[in-house]
Amino acid sequence: MIKLENVSYTYMSGGPFEKKALDGVSLRIDPGEFVGIIGHTGSGKSTMIQLLNGLLKPDGGRVIIDGEDLSDKKTDLRGIRFKVGLCMQYPEYQLFEETVLKDICFGPLNMGLSKSEAEERARFAANMTGLPESLLDKSPFDLSGGQKRRAAIAGILAMEPKVLILDEPTAGLDPAGRDEILFKIRDMHKRMDLTVLLVSHSMEDVAKLADRIFVLNSGKIEMSGSPSEVFAKSARLREIGLNVPQITRVADRLREAGVDIPAGIYTVGDAYRILLPLINKRLENN
Amino acid sequence: MVFEYKDEDTGKSLRVLDGVSLHIKRGEFLAVLGRNGSGKSTLAKHMNAILTPTSGTVLIDGIDTSDENRLFGVRRRVGMVFQNPDNQMVATIVEEDVAFAPENLGVPRGEIRKRVDEALDIVGMSAFKQHAPHMLSGGQKQRVAIAGALAMRPELLVMDEPTAMLDPGGRAEVIETVKKLNREGGMTVALITHYMDEAVRADRVIVIDNGKIALEGRPREVFPQVERLTSLGLDVPQSTYLIHMLSEKIPGLDKTVLNDKECAAELLRAMGIKKEARP
Numbered sequence: 001m002i003k004l005e006n007v008s009y010t011y012m013s014g015g016p017f018e019k020k021a022l023d024g025v026s027l028r029i030d031p032g033e034f035v036g037i038i039g040h041t042g043s044g045k046s047t048m049i050q051l052l053n054g055l056l057k058p059d060g061g062r063v064i065i066d067g068e069d070l071s072d073k074k075t076d077l078r079g080i081r082f083k084v085g086l087c088m089q090y091p092e093y094q095l096f097e098e099t100v101l102k103d104i105c106f107g108p109l110n111m112g113l114s115k116s117e118a119e120e121r122a123r124f125a126a127n128m129t130g131l132p133e134s135l136l137d138k139s140p141f142d143l144s145g146g147q148k149r150r151a152a153i154a155g156i157l158a159m160e161p162k163v164l165i166l167d168e169p170t171a172g173l174d175p176a177g178r179d180e181i182l183f184k185i186r187d188m189h190k191r192m193d194l195t196v197l198l199v200s201h202s203m204e205d206v207a208k209l210a211d212r213i214f215v216l217n218s219g220k221i222e223m224s225g226s227p228s229e230v231f232a233k234s235a236r237l238r239e240i241g242l243n244v245p246q247i248t249r250v251a252d253r254l255r256e257a258g259v260d261i262p263a264g265i266y267t268v269g270d271a272y273r274i275l276l277p278l279i280n281k282r283l284e285n286n
Numbered sequence: 287m288v289f290e291y292k293d294e295d296t297g298k299s300l301r302v303l304d305g306v307s308l309h310i311k312r313g314e315f316l317a318v319l320g321r322n323g324s325g326k327s328t329l330a331k332h333m334n335a336i337l338t339p340t341s342g343t344v345l346i347d348g349i350d351t352s353d354e355n356r357l358f359g360v361r362r363r364v365g366m367v368f369q370n371p372d373n374q375m376v377a378t379i380v381e382e383d384v385a386f387a388p389e390n391l392g393v394p395r396g397e398i399r400k401r402v403d404e405a406l407d408i409v410g411m412s413a414f415k416q417h418a419p420h421m422l423s424g425g426q427k428q429r430v431a432i433a434g435a436l437a438m439r440p441e442l443l444v445m446d447e448p449t450a451m452l453d454p455g456g457r458a459e460v461i462e463t464v465k466k467l468n469r470e471g472g473m474t475v476a477l478i479t480h481y482m483d484e485a486v487r488a489d490r491v492i493v494i495d496n497g498k499i500a501l502e503g504r505p506r507e508v509f510p511q512v513e514r515l516t517s518l519g520l521d522v523p524q525s526t527y528l529i530h531m532l533s534e535k536i537p538g539l540d541k542t543v544l545n546d547k548e549c550a551a552e553l554l555r556a557m558g559i560k561k562e563a564r565p
């Protein structure tokens with residue numbers, strides 16, 4: 001279980017550029033949950049998730065993973081980092097090995113796996129992210145933007161963490177690749193009871209995947225709830241630099257025009273199921 | 287044109303652009319789509335002579351990009367914003383970063399001041415003028431990079447996934463800005479993107495696949511081809527997709543809708559409801 005208790009974080013505390021990135025954030029995420037995190041750029045999303053695997057230390061409040069306080073000197077942070085896999089924003093910067101395969105093996109080797117075990121996991125993870133075999137011997141620097149992104153995600157997956165945190169993982173991926181990776185992650189989440197925290201600027205992706213959404217605004221939690229609860233508040237979301245999925249906007253427009261369609265529609269499938277009978281009924285009546 | 291990356295060690299070459307012919311008209315807003323690794327960035331790098339073709343020619347305003355004596359003429363006309371904003375940050379203060387390109391072009395000081403302020407204002411980053419770029423979040427950096435290109439007042443603005451890291455508000459702002467620069471300022475724009483709702487705003491869309499132009503046309507011609515786009519690794523806006531699905535059961539729907547406003551209007555028409563749509 002993941003718990004934040006009244007957590008605050010300030011960059012360059014005391015200096016002229018002091019910046020309070022998180023301000024009294026409390027939340028709780030249960031094992032096996034799929035959580036979406038949205039918020040305007042600079043709202044504190046990346047700061048929050050770096051606190052979750054001990055990369056940053058809170059300057060107020062507590063971060064607790066499976067009962068262990070990360071600020072406690074006795075806590076084994078190395079162990080926490082194997083348990084909580086964090087795929088950072090712009091993960092392609094972290095590619096540095098000679099070949100893509102070696103890069104993906106880095107994490108598993110670090111965990112103490114043998115070379116052959118690490119490679120087996122790496123090939124599996126590469127396949128999960130849709131990286132073709134033929135690229136594994138290439139230098140990571142010669143990959144296209146989206147291919148680098150896939151390699152970086154594969155590196156985290158190969159560590160088989162219990163909690164997977166992805167910071168805007170699909171920026172730069174083509175639509176097919178984006179769906180492929182996200183649906184595979186959802187599949188792993190279901191089959192292996194993986195806890196997933198997905199930070200994303202794609203309202204459509206978060207709507208499709210998350211059971212629960214946290215909305216950050218200027219370092220504070222603005223709201224949280226199920227996708228239909230959160231995306232019912234479109235005016236407020238727009239005020240804080242976000243939006244609702246395009247399909248929700250279609251439904252909102254229809255409702256305004258007097259069509260009897262419920263609030264909180266957030267996937268194309270939902271819209272289809274509700275609209276098809278409505279339109280057919282109208283056509284019969286006319 | 288054809289382009290091949292050469293591996294220095296093995297001498298092997300990889301053909302990445304394979305017989306591309308493309309004419310971007312002055313004042314046009316072109317969107318370039320295609321799956322990862324299809325060759326979009328490679329094509330973009332030919333537009334300001336970072337790369338030159340292995341065979342064939344690239345002409346910018348009539349200037350051959352392979353003519354090294356005229357490199358400056360090419361670079362002066364083409365502003366670039368790349369996929370990766372950190373590689374573009376050169377200075378330690380935001381406004382100096384934005385001033386970097388016009389300084390290199392020899393723009394007079396007073397004029398630079400004006401352009402920098404204006405560019406930062408357009409991308410909504412004026413409040414961060416004095417900040418260090420490394421302190422900005424991903425999306426904030428991207429806006430500064432766009433301001434840097436705008437400060438050059440280029441004739442052609444080439445943007446390689448400029449909104450990939452922006453929040454929905456920031457993305458909308460940047461695309462509106464680009465639309466305005468294009469429509470009112472007459473700036474020619476080539477936008478590479480994986481967001482279909484951005485591509486629908488362009489005058490023309492091309493899809494690159496495996497180094498070739500696989501599909502080309504106005505957004506209203508391209509996006510109704512849902513299956514074709516899916517097979518090219520792309521998708522369509524949710525509005526277009528909803529109508530596409532409903533069309534299988536309901537005849538006579540207009541499949542060329544591209545956004546939420548058009549989609550709602552079309553559904554209301556199908557239901558026989560007359561209502562003026564809000565903007």
Ligand SMILES: Nc1ncnc2c1ncn2[C@@H]1O[C@H](COP(=O)(O)OP(=O)(O)OP(=O)(O)O)[C@@H](O)[C@H]1O
Pocket residue numbers: 141142143144145146147172174291292300302320321322323324325326327328329369
């Ligand atoms: N410097 C390089 N050396 C060798 N091969 C390269 C180099 N840069 C790119 N490639 C290869 O060229 C092909 C096209 O790459 P390019 O970066 O143009 O793709 P892209 O369409 O921009 O992809 P993305 O959507 O992922 O950004 C890919 O197969 C890639 O692996």
Ligand SMILES: Nc1ncnc2c1ncn2[C@@H]1O[C@H](COP(=O)(O)OP(=O)(O)O)[C@@H](O)[C@H]1O
Pocket residue numbers: 011012019020021039040041042043044045046047048420421422423424425
């Ligand atoms: N290394 C850093 N030094 C100083 N300020 C930072 C640093 N990283 C982020 N910030 C600031 O903290 C705030 C939150 O940033 P971040 O957590 O990256 O937001 P998000 O991920 O939601 O875009 C922003 O105002 C940003 O400018």
Ligand SMILES: [Mg+2]
Pocket residue numbers: 045046047089167423424
């Ligand atoms: Mg971030």
Ligand SMILES: [Mg+2]
Pocket residue numbers: 144145146326327328369446
């Ligand atoms: Mg690219």
